[in-house]
Amino acid sequence: MVSSMGHRVYGRLVPMDDFAPRIRIIDTKLGGRDGITACYLVQGDRVAIVDPGAQTSAQTVRDALTAEGIGPDDLYAIVLTHIHLDHCGGTGDLAAAFPQARVVVHGRGARHLADPERLVTASAAVYGDMADVYGGLAATPEERIDVAPDDHVVDLGGGVALRMLETPGHAFHHMSVLETGSGTLMAGDALGVELARGGLYPSTPPAAIDVAAGRASIARLKGLGAATVGVAHFAAPTAADPFAVADELWGRMGDAALAGFREGGAEGAAARVVADVPMQSAVTGDAARELWEWLGWHRDNLDGLAAWADRHENPPPPK
C-alpha cells in the first residue's frame, strides 16, 4: 500500500514499537537457540536492518522480514556494525534475496564482504569447533557496498535515520548505530555482551581488540544521551547505566591483562583476568553462563586480552 505521503508502507510494520519507536528485534536464533544475536529492523519510509547475523541465520531473518510484509524489493539497506561472522555472515545471502538493498559498512570491512575468503578462514581459526554454528559468508557484489565514514547517515525517510559512529575497541572497524529520530542506540559489541539478562560483560576476542580505544568509544556513546540502548547480544542491557558498567569492566580487564602479561606472558595475562575479573562475578544466572560457555566467548576473551597486552607491551617498531 501507499501512504498519503506517497511513501510505501509495509503492512504490519506500522506501528512498530517493540523495542523502540520503529525498531523491532529479529532473533536470529544462532545455533537454533534464543537470544544470542539480535538483528535490528528499522522502519522509516524505507526499511533497513542492522546486523543480519550469521550465515546460518539468513533464512530465519529472511522469513521474519517476509512475515513483516517486506518483499524482495523492499529492503533498502543492510547496515553492519562490524564484520565478525556472528553479525555479518548472512549479508551475502540477504543481499541476494533483497536485490535493492545497499550494504553499508566501515571502509576496513568493505573488501572482506566483496571477497570473504580470508575473513572466513581467519574466523574459522578463532571459532574452532563452533565454526559450523556460524557458517561462512557469501560475497556481496562490490557495486552493492557503500563505505560508511564516521558520522555517515543512512536516511530512511519519515524522520528515521541511522547515524553510524566509529567506535573501535571490540574491533578496529566497529561502528555503532544511532537511530536519530527516536534516540535509539544500537551499540553492536562496543559495550559488551549480555546474554539471558545475566549482566553486561565485555567481548574482547582476537585479534584486534584495543582496551583504550574501547573505553573512549564507550565514553563517546554515553555522550550521545540515547533514550534507549540495545546491544547485539542481546537487546537492552539490564544495568541502569550500561556505559558505566562497561567502562569499569573494560578498564579492570585491561589492567589485569597488562599486569598478568608482565608477570607471565600470555598465560599470565589470561590467569590474571580470570582471577581479578571473573566472568562469574559479572554474569549472573545459569542460563547466561551456560550460553557464554557454549559459545566459547569467554575463552576467546582471554585470547584477545592476552594478544592485546602483548601488542601493548611489545609495540611493533615504527616503520
Ligand SMILES: [Zn+2]
Ligand atoms: Zn558479536
